[in-house]
Amino acid sequence: MRTQEMALITRDALLLPDGRLELRLVSPNHLKMIADVYKGKYPLAFGMLKANGNPPCYSSVTQCEIIDFNQLDDNSLSIVLEGKQRVKILSAARQRSGVWMARTLPSCNWSEEPIQGEFELISAALEQFYEVNPDLFELYSNVHLEDASWVSQRWLEVLPLYNKDKLKLMNQPDCHQTMEFVLELIKSHAD
Missing domain, CATH: 2.30.130.40 (LON domain-like)
Structure with a gap:
C-alpha cells in the first residue's frame, strides 16, 4: 500500500x-x-x-x-x-x-453484507428517518437498505453521538457492533 x-x-x-x-x-x-x-x-x-x-x-x-x-x-x-x-x-x-x-x-472499508433477522428493524428505521429528513434523503440517488454496512454507516453519520464514540464504532473491522448499538438504541426508545 x-x-x-x-x-x-x-x-x-x-x-x-x-x-x-x-x-x-x-x-x-x-x-x-x-x-x-x-x-x-x-x-x-x-x-x-x-x-x-x-x-x-x-x-x-x-x-x-x-x-x-x-x-x-x-x-x-x-x-x-x-x-x-x-x-x-x-x-x-x-x-x-x-x-x-x-x-x-x-484503510479497509466495511464489506457489503445482507441485513437479516431482527436487524431489518434498523433498516426500516433509517428509511423512516429519511422520510422525516427529506433534505438528507435527496442527497442519494440510490439507497441500499438491504446492505448492513451501508445502513450502519448512514446511522453513524446521523446519530447525535460524541465524535470519539463514533470513532470507536467506525474503527471496528465490520459493521456488527454498530448494528447491535443501533438496534439496542431503537429498542430502548420503543419501550
Missing part, C-alpha cells in the same frame, strides 16, 4: 464510504483548494473535527469526491461530497493558505 497526499477538509460531522454530505464553503482558501482538487492536483479527504487537534480532525478520515456543487446567493459555494475510501492520516501540515494537507494510507 502506498501513501498519498490529500487536501483535508474538516467539520463537526462524519462522512463514511458511500455516504453523502453537503457543505457550504466561504473561505477563499477553501475555494482555491476545491479548484485544485478539480484540476487533479490532489484528492480530497473529509475528517471529523477534533477540538484542539493537530491536525484538526481524528486520524481516521474518508477520501471523497465532489459529486455536485452550486454557487449560492451569497456567493459562497455549496458542495456535495461522496465518501469513497477510508484512509488513515500518517502526518499533516497546515499550508500558508490555512489549508491542511495530509499524508494518508488506505
